[in-house]
Amino acid sequence: xxxxKNRYVLCEVVSEDPRCRQCIEDRTVGLAVRDAxxxxxxDYGLACCSVSFTVKYLNAYTGTVLLRCRKDFYxxxxxxxxxxxxxxSRNQRYPCFFNTLHVGGTIRTCxxxxxxxxxxxxxxxxxxxxxxxERRSIxxxxxxxxxxxxxxxxxxxEDGDDTETD
Amino acid sequence: xxxxxxxxxxxxxxxxxxxxxxxxxxxxxxSTVALNHVxxxxxxxxxxxxxxxxxxxxxxxxxxxxxxxxxxxxxRLTLVxxxxxxxxxxxxxxxxxxxxDIIAVFPKTEKLFHxxxxxxxxxxxxxxxxxxxxxxxxxxxxxxxIDRGIYFELLYTPAIKDSTMRRYTISNAISLMxxxxxxxxxxxxxxxxxxxxxxxxxxxxxxLLFGMSESDAKAAVSTNCRATLLHGxxxxxxxxxxxxxxxxRKVEEEEMTLPACKKAKTQG
Numbered sequence: 445x446x447x448x449k450n451r452y453v454l455c456e457v458v459s460e461d462p463r464c465r466q467c468i469e470d471r472t473v474g475l476a477v478r479d480a481x482x483x484x485x486x487d488y489g490l491a492c493c494s495v496s497f498t499v500k501y502l503n504a505y506t507g508t509v510l511l512r513c514r515k516d517f518y519x520x521x522x523x524x525x526x527x528x529x530x531x532x533s534r535n536q537r538y539p540c541f542f543n544t545l546h547v548g549g550t551i552r553t554c555x556x557x558x559x560x561x562x563x564x565x566x567x568x569x570x571x572x573x574x575x576x577x578e579r580r581s582i583x584x585x586x587x588x589x590x591x592x593x594x595x596x597x598x599x600x601x602e603d604g605d606d607t608e609t610d
Numbered sequence: 611x612x613x614x615x616x617x618x619x620x621x622x623x624x625x626x627x628x629x630x631x632x633x634x635x636x637x638x639x640x641s642t643v644a645l646n647h648v649x650x651x652x653x654x655x656x657x658x659x660x661x662x663x664x665x666x667x668x669x670x671x672x673x674x675x676x677x678x679x680x681x682x683x684x685x686r687l688t689l690v691x692x693x694x695x696x697x698x699x700x701x702x703x704x705x706x707x708x709x710x711d712i713i714a715v716f717p718k719t720e721k722l723f724h725x726x727x728x729x730x731x732x733x734x735x736x737x738x739x740x741x742x743x744x745x746x747x748x749x750x751x752x753x754x755x756i757d758r759g760i761y762f763e764l765l766y767t768p769a770i771k772d773s774t775m776r777r778y779t780i781s782n783a784i785s786l787m788x789x790x791x792x793x794x795x796x797x798x799x800x801x802x803x804x805x806x807x808x809x810x811x812x813x814x815x816x817x818l819l820f821g822m823s824e825s826d827a828k829a830a831v832s833t834n835c836r837a838t839l840l841h842g843x844x845x846x847x848x849x850x851x852x853x854x855x856x857x858x859r860k861v862e863e864e865e866m867t868l869p870a871c872k873k874a875k876t877q878g
Contacts, residue, residue, distance in 0.1 A: 460805065541807075544815070
């Protein structure tokens, strides 16, 4: 069957500045990634990777980003991702870096991986919990993590996001 | 899959900075980290201090993401040698050198590179990535180093920081790759801030840029690092190995001792 094969790259945006979370949007992330590809692979790389390049899913609270590109050029994209150093939006620059979590052929596989990953993150947050109410809400979220039909959303997150590195 | 390790985390004077680096490394999935002390002989006489045990410096080590174990912190010494007389330190039996888990050497000339690969007792040979190599790699010393179990180290943080460094890094790495065919390479960061660290998957992707195959690149972050640690441990402990082999046919000799080809040197 002739169809275009894509690769979906799941990454996490890690930053020290909590305000960086606000400026995680598809346009800023897309620009940052394209800029890194241009610096690393030049015009050819940028042209190849932007054939079917989009930011498919974003979660600003956890910093999860799902990118899509053609299967033939995913190596160019993956090898340029470590060179992303900052996100720019509205004349503000926030230093950050991208941590690649998973590369999959379909959105569904990436979603399954993300659910497992988030479950592990919630477990780690559970260890660092201080009061009982937080514990209860985390346990509830853990129990309700599952692959739902409607959205590529995976489990509820606590608003405390990266409190483990605090 | 083998555990990921980052073998070069510069030990700065600021403890908090190193602590934040350790936390970032644990979050990204590195199970082992080696704190690096750099000794440069060009400056005036530097003493090799006894390495402080990591458990004293960091009372609580962070837990590695994805496992339930704490991150392991080791000590590492890097000697920047630009003169053959500097290597005498490695041969001296005194001291504090023994207490480091990994010893690395950073040769600046071709002769020193040859000496480091063939005779010096080190675990890692650092390859310069921040400037154009003054010498070309030749096949004989590299092959001897591969046989001896010495690994070549490439840093990736300069490539992330600066565009000129990126060019030097890639060209030096590719020239090394053409000689050694991707074997015995270790990639590590020399990150001074947590933002310069990259996850192991990303570092393996960088290895693809340097010309390695995908399996080699993944090995550069996991199995080769583990092999270096084991090499360091045997260097610390073993002076010689007795290897017995049972010969099936001959009846009169049941045991034969052969010295191992790698560790036959007795340490003075």
